[in-house]
Amino acid sequence: MLLDTYGRVATDLRVSLTDRCNLRCTYCMPEEGLQWLAKPELLTDDEIVRLVRIAVTELGIEEIRFTGGEPLLRPGLAGIVERCAQLEPRPQMSLTTNGIGLERTAEALRDAGLDRVNVSLDTLRPEVFQRMTRRKRHGDVLRGLAAGRAAGLTPVKVNAVLMPGLNDDEAPDLLAWAVENDYELRFIEQMPLDAQHGWQRDGMVTAGDILESLRTRFTLTPEGSQERGSAPAERWIVDGGPHRVGVIASVTRPFCAACDRTRLTADGQVRTCLFAREESDLRGAMREGATDAELARLWKVAMWGKKAGAGIDDPSFVQPDRPMSAIGG
Numbered sequence: 528m529l530l531d532t533y534g535r536v537a538t539d540l541r542v543s544l545t546d547r548c549n550l551r552c553t554y555c556m557p558e559e560g561l562q563w564l565a566k567p568e569l570l571t572d573d574e575i576v577r578l579v580r581i582a583v584t585e586l587g588i589e590e591i592r593f594t595g596g597e598p599l600l601r602p603g604l605a606g607i608v609e610r611c612a613q614l615e616p617r618p619q620m621s622l623t624t625n626g627i628g629l630e631r632t633a634e635a636l637r638d639a640g641l642d643r644v645n646v647s648l649d650t651l652r653p654e655v656f657q658r659m660t661r662r663k664r665h666g667d668v669l670r671g672l673a674a675g676r677a678a679g680l681t682p683v684k685v686n687a688v689l690m691p692g693l694n695d696d697e698a699p700d701l702l703a704w705a706v707e708n709d710y711e712l713r714f715i716e717q718m719p720l721d722a723q724h725g726w727q728r729d730g731m732v733t734a735g736d737i738l739e740s741l742r743t744r745f746t747l748t749p750e751g752s753q754e755r756g757s758a759p760a761e762r763w764i765v766d767g768g769p770h771r772v773g774v775i776a777s778v779t780r781p782f783c784a785a786c787d788r789t790r791l792t793a794d795g796q797v798r799t800c801l802f803a804r805e806e807s808d809l810r811g812a813m814r815e816g817a818t819d820a821e822l823a824r825l826w827k828v829a830m831w832g833k834k835a836g837a838g839i840d841d842p843s844f845v846q847p848d849r850p851m852s853a854i855g856g
């Protein structure tokens with residue numbers, strides 16, 4: 528079991544499959560992109576499957592989320608999913624993606640054993656999408672979403688980040704669209720994880736702002752805390768149900784006390800938190816011949832060092848060295 532010194536047990540593993548992305552979201556990375564990891568630094572498909580197997584069969588991980596970068600850019604994705612689906616006990620598997628290419632791959636991923644997708648989409652306006660992502664791919668994302676739903680990768684969740692002066696007026700429109708299309712919408716507060724270090728607390732759209740905006744058009748009833756469990760999103764029932772809307776208030780209402788996550792970067796480093804400043808190198812140990820038992824032990828030791836909270840509210844907070852795309856969002 529992956530236990531930390533605060534009594535939390537990690538059962539949810541985020542696996543980053545690549546640090547590369549085909550979008551350039553302004554809150555994530557600069558226009559020119561980043562210095563990508565070189566291929567030898569990336570875990571191979573076999574190494575990923577081995578570490579996932581150890582996590583599931585030795586360490587109590589129940590849920591795997593594949594992410595990146597953009598995980599659909601990883602050529603071996605379907606094969607990795609298929610091999611992880613054969614593990615006993617079989618983990619729940621989902622994919623966090625920008626949806627570009629999902630139109631072509633959704634059915635194959637479902638057949639390989641993927642259970643669900645989370646697709647990121649911040650705006651319904653193609654011109655705003657282009658300003659926010661610096662790419663003309665709005666239509667691809669909408670088609671990817673529809674393909675995910677048609678393939679049964681449900682509930683399809685949509686992640687949206689609101690940015691002042693760009694799309695902060697769109698919360699009610701996004702919710703109306705999500706309800707109509709049977710997507711579960713979740714707003715994510717912008718976090719200090721951009722490569723350019725451009726995040727400013729004063730400039731961000733808060734959960735409070737988002738809820739105020741939604742309430743101009745919808746009646747929102749809070750879902751009980753029992754339904755939330757360790758989920759990062761607080762959820763509200765929309766207009767009496769059955770649809771829900773979530774807000775992940777990582778900055779203004781952090782949910783660290785119930786955190787059940789551990790992370791593996793595309794280059795094989797364990798991180799205990801998005802905001803952790805330390806990493807534990809499983810790739811190095813693995814390539815030096817560590818046994819499964821030794822790797823499991825290293826993972827346990829890493830989690831024992833997990834901090835009580837992400838510390839964004841602490842005046843001494845320092846942004847992690849690696850940006851979100853390199854950690855795995």
Ligand SMILES: C[S@@+](CC[C@H](N)C(=O)[O-])C[C@H]1O[C@@H](n2cnc3c(N)ncnc32)[C@H](O)[C@@H]1O
Nearest residue numbers: 554555595596597623624625647686717718856
């Ligand atoms: C880093 S991406 C990786 C997976 C995939 N490329 C995607 O777009 O979903 C995961 C999520 O992180 C969000 N994200 C990226 N940078 C962020 C930031 N600084 N604050 C909040 N969310 C961020 C994205 O909008 C996306 O929903």
